[in-house]
Amino acid sequence: MFDPRILRRHIVDLAYHGRSAHLGCALSLVEITAALYGGVMHYDRHNPAAPDRDLLVLSKGHGVMALYACFRELGWIGDDEIRSYLHNGSRLRGLSESDIPGCEVTSGSLGHGLPVAVGMAYGLARLHSRRRVWCIVGDGEMNEGSMWEAMLFAAHRRLEKLTVIVDANGFQAMGRTDEVLSTEPLVAKFEAFGFATVECDGHDLPALTAALTPHDSPRHAPRAVIARTVKGHGLSFAAADNRWHYTRLDDATRTAAIEELR
Numbered sequence: 001m002f003d004p005r006i007l008r009r010h011i012v013d014l015a016y017h018g019r020s021a022h023l024g025c026a027l028s029l030v031e032i033t034a035a036l037y038g039g040v041m042h043y044d045r046h047n048p049a050a051p052d053r054d055l056l057v058l059s060k061g062h063g064v065m066a067l068y069a070c071f072r073e074l075g076w077i078g079d080d081e082i083r084s085y086l087h088n089g090s091r092l093r094g095l096s097e098s099d100i101p102g103c104e105v106t107s108g109s110l111g112h113g114l115p116v117a118v119g120m121a122y123g124l125a126r127l128h129s130r131r132r133v134w135c136i137v138g139d140g141e142m143n144e145g146s147m148w149e150a151m152l153f154a155a156h157r158r159l160e161k162l163t164v165i166v167d168a169n170g171f172q173a174m175g176r177t178d179e180v181l182s183t184e185p186l187v188a189k190f191e192a193f194g195f196a197t198v199e200c201d202g203h204d205l206p207a208l209t210a211a212l213t214p215h216d217s218p219r220h221a222p223r224a225v226i227a228r229t230v231k232g233h234g235l236s237f238a239a240a241d242n243r244w245h246y247t248r249l250d251d252a253t254r255t256a257a258i259e260e261l262r
Contacts, residue, residue: 002034002073004205005261008234010069010082012257016249018086020094022062024232024244025138028169029066031202032136032227035209037070041134045074048101054131055104055120059113060138060167061096064103068092071102111144113137114164118150121162121222132161132214140172142183148193154222155194162222163212164195167202169231171242186226195224202227235260 007030015023036056037043044050058067068085071077077092084090091100095108104120107113117135124131141147154162166186170177178184190197196219200211211225231245232238235257249257 002038002070004030004034004203004234006073007034007066007069009258009261010072011065012235012249012254012261013082014065014068014085016254017083018094019248020065020086021246021248022065022094023247023249024171024238024242025060025063025167025169026065026069027233027235027238028167028202028229028231029060029063029136030069030234031205031208032165032167032229033066033070035205035212036134037074038205038209040209040212040214042132048074048076052131055117055133056102057105057107057113057117057120057133057135058096058103059107059117059135060110060141061106061108061113062094063136063138063167064094064096067096067102071100074102076102110138110141111146114147115150117164118154118159118162121154121159122157124161125157125159130161132163133159134163134165136165136167138172139166139168139170139183139186140177140180142166142186143172143177143181151190151193151195151222158220159222160220163214164190164222164224165212166224166226167229168226169202169229170240171231171245173245175242190224190226194221196221197224197226199226199228202229203233 238244
């Protein structure tokens with residue numbers, strides 16, 4: 001089991017050393033990645049490129065620090081790489097890049113990751129593979145038309161090994177999703193598009209794990225989990241404050257963050 005507080009400390013260290021934005025949108029993902037890597041997803045912790053692994057697509061690629069935090073716990077990256085994050089010569093960048101073991105696709109151009117994940121799931125289905133494809137998207141990202149086109153295809157092809165996880169934190173780059181362009185009600189819309197859909201508290205690790213745990217669908221439908229999260233969760237000064245989509249940690253806020261996460 002991955003400890004969300006430890007994962008958040010890794011994210012704080014990454015954001016501080018890299019002078020990185022996107023702290024809030026990484027923090028809202030922590031329990032989602034903890035559940036996946038903590039037992040829901042099939043992978044080899046000693047070989048991130050194992051040929052029988054499940055595939056995890058981080059469509060909201062700017063939340064990549066949440067993946068890096070898990071990679072640190074798995075030993076796929078080290079403390080030296082956390083301290084050199086986004087420095088000249090670092091292999092770790094601010095978006096998901098496919099040359100990093102564990103990052104299956106290059107993403108960050110919103111609306112692209114889910115179509116890629118659907119293509120992966122379709123290819124695996126054609127091969128009669130038992131491997132699963134997991135795709136984490138943002139609720140703001142659901143504004144993109146390509147997301148809905150991909151969902152239509154996934155349901156039409158009955159891609160039951162595909163699970164879409166919506167990090168529904170209520171914000172996007174320029175404001176609240178319900179003010180910029182609401183895509184609610186997400187549960188009803190995913191169901192209308194042919195997905196077997198559940199909704200849960202995205203920071204309740206046992207509930208999230210139960211929602212994500214694979215089970216055979218009698219409808220042979222793709223699955224969706226709408227995870228209700230708080231942007232910046234875990235840090236009182238950043239929670240539900242969209243300024244932390246862009247604000248960078250300084251010495252004082254980093255110290256405050258570490259104190260909260262002890």
